[in-house]
Amino acid sequence: MTDRPPTMADIATAAGVSRALVSIVVRDVPGASEETRLRIRKVAEELGYRPHTAAQVLRRDSSRHLGVLFTPQFPFEVEQVEAIYPAAKALNYDVVLGAMTPTRDLDDAVNELLSYRCEAMIMVGVDHPDAWFQLLRKRAVIVRVGRRLSRAGVDVVRSDEYLGINLAMNHLYELGHRNIAFVGAGSLPGAEERDGAYREGMKTRRLTKWIKVLEGDQTDEAGALAARTLLGKRNAARKMPTAVIANNDWTAAGLVGEFRRHGIRVPEDVSVVGVDDSNLARRSYLMLTSIAQDPQELARNAVEAVHRRLTNPTAPLKDYVLTPRLVVRSSTSKVAAVLPHQA
Amino acid sequence: MTDRPPTMADIATAAGVSRALVSIVVRDVPGASEETRLRIRKVAEELGYRPHTAAQVLRRDSSRHLGVLFTPQFPFEVEQVEAIYPAAKALNYDVVLGAMTPTRDLDDAVNELLSYRCEAMIMVGVDHPDAWFQLLRKRAVIVRVGRRLSRAGVDVVRSDEYLGINLAMNHLYELGHRNIAFVGAGSLPGAEERDGAYREGMKTRRLTKWIKVLEGDQTDEAGALAARTLLGKRNAARKMPTAVIANNDWTAAGLVGEFRRHGIRVPEDVSVVGVDDSNLARRSYLMLTSIAQDPQELARNAVEAVHRRLTNPTAPLKDYVLTPRLVVRSSTSKVAAVLPHQA
DNA sequence: GTGAAAGCGCTAACAA
DNA sequence: TTGTTAGCGCTTTCAC
Numbered sequence: 001m002t003d004r005p006p007t008m009a010d011i012a013t014a015a016g017v018s019r020a021l022v023s024i025v026v027r028d029v030p031g032a033s034e035e036t037r038l039r040i041r042k043v044a045e046e047l048g049y050r051p052h053t054a055a056q057v058l059r060r061d062s063s064r065h066l067g068v069l070f071t072p073q074f075p076f077e078v079e080q081v082e083a084i085y086p087a088a089k090a091l092n093y094d095v096v097l098g099a100m101t102p103t104r105d106l107d108d109a110v111n112e113l114l115s116y117r118c119e120a121m122i123m124v125g126v127d128h129p130d131a132w133f134q135l136l137r138k139r140a141v142i143v144r145v146g147r148r149l150s151r152a153g154v155d156v157v158r159s160d161e162y163l164g165i166n167l168a169m170n171h172l173y174e175l176g177h178r179n180i181a182f183v184g185a186g187s188l189p190g191a192e193e194r195d196g197a198y199r200e201g202m203k204t205r206r207l208t209k210w211i212k213v214l215e216g217d218q219t220d221e222a223g224a225l226a227a228r229t230l231l232g233k234r235n236a237a238r239k240m241p242t243a244v245i246a247n248n249d250w251t252a253a254g255l256v257g258e259f260r261r262h263g264i265r266v267p268e269d270v271s272v273v274g275v276d277d278s279n280l281a282r283r284s285y286l287m288l289t290s291i292a293q294d295p296q297e298l299a300r301n302a303v304e305a306v307h308r309r310l311t312n313p314t315a316p317l318k319d320y321v322l323t324p325r326l327v328v329r330s331s332t333s334k335v336a337a338v339l340p341h342q343a
Numbered sequence: 344m345t346d347r348p349p350t351m352a353d354i355a356t357a358a359g360v361s362r363a364l365v366s367i368v369v370r371d372v373p374g375a376s377e378e379t380r381l382r383i384r385k386v387a388e389e390l391g392y393r394p395h396t397a398a399q400v401l402r403r404d405s406s407r408h409l410g411v412l413f414t415p416q417f418p419f420e421v422e423q424v425e426a427i428y429p430a431a432k433a434l435n436y437d438v439v440l441g442a443m444t445p446t447r448d449l450d451d452a453v454n455e456l457l458s459y460r461c462e463a464m465i466m467v468g469v470d471h472p473d474a475w476f477q478l479l480r481k482r483a484v485i486v487r488v489g490r491r492l493s494r495a496g497v498d499v500v501r502s503d504e505y506l507g508i509n510l511a512m513n514h515l516y517e518l519g520h521r522n523i524a525f526v527g528a529g530s531l532p533g534a535e536e537r538d539g540a541y542r543e544g545m546k547t548r549r550l551t552k553w554i555k556v557l558e559g560d561q562t563d564e565a566g567a568l569a570a571r572t573l574l575g576k577r578n579a580a581r582k583m584p585t586a587v588i589a590n591n592d593w594t595a596a597g598l599v600g601e602f603r604r605h606g607i608r609v610p611e612d613v614s615v616v617g618v619d620d621s622n623l624a625r626r627s628y629l630m631l632t633s634i635a636q637d638p639q640e641l642a643r644n645a646v647e648a649v650h651r652r653l654t655n656p657t658a659p660l661k662d663y664v665l666t667p668r669l670v671v672r673s674s675t676s677k678v679a680a681v682l683p684h685q686a
Numbered sequence: 687g688t689g690a691a692a693g694c695g696c697t698a699a700c701a702a
Numbered sequence: 703t704t705g706t707t708a709g710c711g712c713t714t715t716c717a718c
Contacts, residue, residue, distance in 0.1 A: 003481055005460070007711055018689045023713060033687060048482075053458040054397035054406075055711035058694050063397075072424070073622075078415045082444040094455075097440040101425040112437075115396040117348070138346055139391075224628040257628035260603035279416075285567040285600035350695055361705045366697060376703060398695035401710050 006047040015043040066093040067113035067121035071100045074218050076278045077124045083299035091307050120306040143305045157301045157320040159293035164324040165197035168273045172243045176335035179210045181241040183226045186215035223254025242335045249274035249281045252288050267333035277327050287329040349390040358386040409436040410456035410464035414443045417561050419621045420467045426642035434650050463649040486648045500644045500663040502636035507667040508540035511616045515586045519678035522553045524584040526569045529558035566597025585678045592617035592624045595631050610676035620670050630672040
């Protein structure tokens, strides 16, 4: 059988002091002599004391609990979430994970976090109608982290996607690429704005005739599908691009995987650029050129945004925009000899 | 500012009944008329009532909280964890995630779950010294889910790895493969036993001279590394295998990725088998032949194991062994023409 | 520097 | 069927 865990009362009895003193020592707040502190801590250690989170939360008026909503199937979101732990600890928040899974939607996850009385929630990559956010905002502080442009009346931490796409295009343009395709966010909300950066960039560079936006989402499978679509156009003049920008690394990995399966070499035959500069981009068999957005920095800003709003609920809405940078690896190279009809 | 969430007292007042009745209705236990139930539920709904988990946990003698320890960076563990939600709900447990990250080790995660007073923890893919488990067992019910053979004095749910490896070998043997390499678990605990199935299977089939075990872990990078090692032996007679078994799909994906990067076709030039039959195996650009272990079934058994031990703490240790099966996709094919010296 | 006491929201045993 | 009540482990205010 498992033992009943020791309570503060047990520590107090064992150390010969009052419960209140134990609380003071455990929470590390002023109000006890150094000598008592040492003794109590020693006893607590010996007895294997662990604070009872539920009791703390119940008693405190603030839970200091920070909910994090994310989809564990998406690797970049995982990296993002991992970065939140140290950032939250720095500001003394406890992190509670709210995972979205095939059998557990956003509402399920939110309700759970609400039951834990999280005073704030960081939503990683979550998109939803504005009205939904407005409603939830009554119950908890909301901060969104991601690349979406829409605001929905909550604080947002994101990287400058417009700039990011442009960095990718510049890089490819300088390598001689003209026929550059883009795998976007498909029908997901915010897709319009994101594709916009690509379309506009192509226009600015007088590459309008090469504009090619493929439907995507967050997955590698979308990348593989896009690759097949492009390969289907292989024989059609002007159609098969010499470079593809994917809206994230995972999708880029799918592109590379499918291209290589068909014997199309990356980067010799086609260059691929990802976005996020996630761990995946660093894999030795991919080595993706990618647009870096530092998860640590996003996380720090997100937690800071939470803290700010918790401290000052009426502060004006803030849009934290971080500057991405280009990381060149070996999934991009100079464009191969250009056929006459592609010039 | 966020509103103070309504409590049972608020509902009771609004509905003109006692708190106890509200509790009865909310928990869905017998003791209230259907009419009252309806009214109370309606009021609760209107006020947006959410039970206060911390208060429930504090009051109940059992928390009904089931901690799940895992590493979100490992896709198969994520699939495993996702399957635990429905299984836990079926037995009325709440799931609390304990994520292990680069900045957060097993002890950190365990301590957090202990503070939440989880009465049980399911450890997905966690390996640790036996003594560690013995110690923790005093504090909570522990169930391990994974492919490891070691017991550590706790209940284990796993699939029959020995059989799995044999299924893979049979499949490859029947396709004419003889020079079959294996990417194992490297220096991780339990590696010996797992490599054993491969070594023994090779001996049984009189393929001793082809035995080749490459170091691995759980990652795709390990697969890529193994592929490079094998490619380094390409020109040495007898050395480059015609088939490789990876100890999981993620590693298999790394193998395939690196092979294809070098223009080695899969399955034409080399066949690759994974283990887990995870989502990854189903990706269109990989279509890995894999040894399936159903995450749903593992999850159901794990939760059942938890329930069993919670209900009967002195029950004898149990080893839940599930039977894997072979799923043939297109990462394996008949061996190519065999060179004389390889016969 | 230390201790006493109230009460957070809820459950469960009991009384009505 | 419904209401009353004690108390889970902790924090926090106040008195000593």
